[in-house]
Amino acid sequence: MRLPLILDENSRGRDLWGAIQAHNRREPDLTLDIVRVGGPGAPILGTLDRQLLEWAISENRIIVTLDVNTLVRYHSEMVQAGLMTPGLFVIRRGFGVSQIVDEMVIYSYCLTAAECSCNVWYLPGP
DSSP states (O other), X not given: OOOEEEEOGGGSXXXXXXXXXXXXXXXXXXXXXXXXXXXXXXXXXXXXXHHHHHXXXXXXXXXXXXXXXHHHHHHHHHHHTTOOOOOEEEEOTTSOHHHHHHHHHHHHHHSOHHHHTTOEEEESOO
C-alpha cells in the first residue's frame, strides 16, 4: 500500500512535480499518491506552514518538503504537544530530481503509516 503525500510550496521551484507526473505515467503499477500545494484538492498557494501541517494531519498526508527549518520545527512542536502527525519527508539538497522521485516511491511503498507517524524521514536516505 502506498502512502499519501503532499508536495509543499517551497518544492515547486524544482521540476519535481513534472518528474513525479512523468514517473506516474511511466510506472502505472508504482504511482505516487500525491497532491501539491496550489493544486486541486490541496491547500492554496501561500498557506502558512502550521496550517499546512494541520491540513496534512486532517487528510493524513505526509508532507514532502525542502524546508529543513520551519516545517521541521513546527512538526517537532506539534509532536511534543501530543499531536499525531502523518510525518515529513525532507528532501536533501544536492540530489537529482529522478533520484528523489525514486526514493519517494521506495519510501511510499516500503514504509508503513505507523513508521512515518510523528517522524521526519530524509530522502534520499543515507
